[in-house]
Amino acid sequence: MSEPRPESALPVWHLYLLETAGGALYTGITTDVERRLTEHAAGRGAKALRGKGPLRLRHRESVGTQGEALRLEAEIKRLSATRKRAWLARRLALGDQGQQGQQGQQGASMHPLLVGIQLVAFDLDGTLIDSVPDLALAVDAALVELGLPAAGEARVRDWVGNGSLKLMERALRFAVDAGAGAGKSDPATGLLERAHCAFLAHYGRDPGAHTRLYPGARECLDALRSRGLTLALVTNKPHAFIAPLLEGLGIAEHFSLCLGGDSLPEKKPHPAPLRHLAVHFDVPPEACLMVGDSRHDIAAGKAAGFRTLAVPYGYNHGEPVRQTGPDDVVESLAELV
Incomplete structure (x- = not known):
């Protein structure tokens, strides 16, 4: 007779809640939240979520055994949409206590687009700063x-x-x-x-006399750096102006590399600057994210094989940036973390 499997070797099951683009909440359980989120983002997850993106991770917590996870999932699924949101609000207000811990809290608010990402490249003007x-x-x-x-x-x-x-x-x-x-x-x-x-x-x-960070930009940079992600800056602004601006705003230390419009023979919307980043940091393009406010940022990101995220408040020559087809759009960079 084989000996029973030690309890410590049993996999830990997690409960997670995703919000669809239409505002519906989806509940699921898994032993690997990151892998499951990647599957959902690629359209390989639950059929109920296909075509409902972009998806946003609203909450996750460690539950314990599969049986306990199944019971909690069933309880939540029986709730009406209003009561389910009330349950989520209480969970978030409690800070996702229990076994989740600090890492889990960070994951609970992490945008699904960041799953599997190692390098985040930011545009500058219109994305992080209002320099107009x-x-x-x-x-x-x-x-x-x-x-x-x-x-x-x-x-x-x-x-x-x-x-x-x-x-x-x-x-x-x-x-x-x-x-x-x-x-x-x-x-x-x-x-x-x-x-x-x-x-x-x-x-x-004095390039930064009246220039300011957009709301949520500093919080986003701080959170991404604290998670160990490599951050880079890719702007079409002349390189000579980058350091004075970043130092004046107190964010220079966040970036491992900064490329200006004159740093390489090509600039955005050409993908060369982004490809340069991927090679420089030895990160595959599919593990990189381009964040920008204009069609040039999104075009460069797509051509380089990066995931793309847009913000709608910047400088896109009066055109809605959503029309450029980014992987997602956030109203504030704070939503990314």
């Missing part, structure tokens, strides 16, 4: 220096996202047309070079 006030001041100062009308912050907000040269090309096209009262025209190359140099000089004097 300072950019607009430098753009207007450069235009006025050339005897052209200022553009104003509202217009500059729609021009940001493709690097400083493209920003000044758009500003010049507006200013030349406004000054001449004529139709569309492309600014001469010499004028663009002068305007770009003037912009760089004005912006470089």
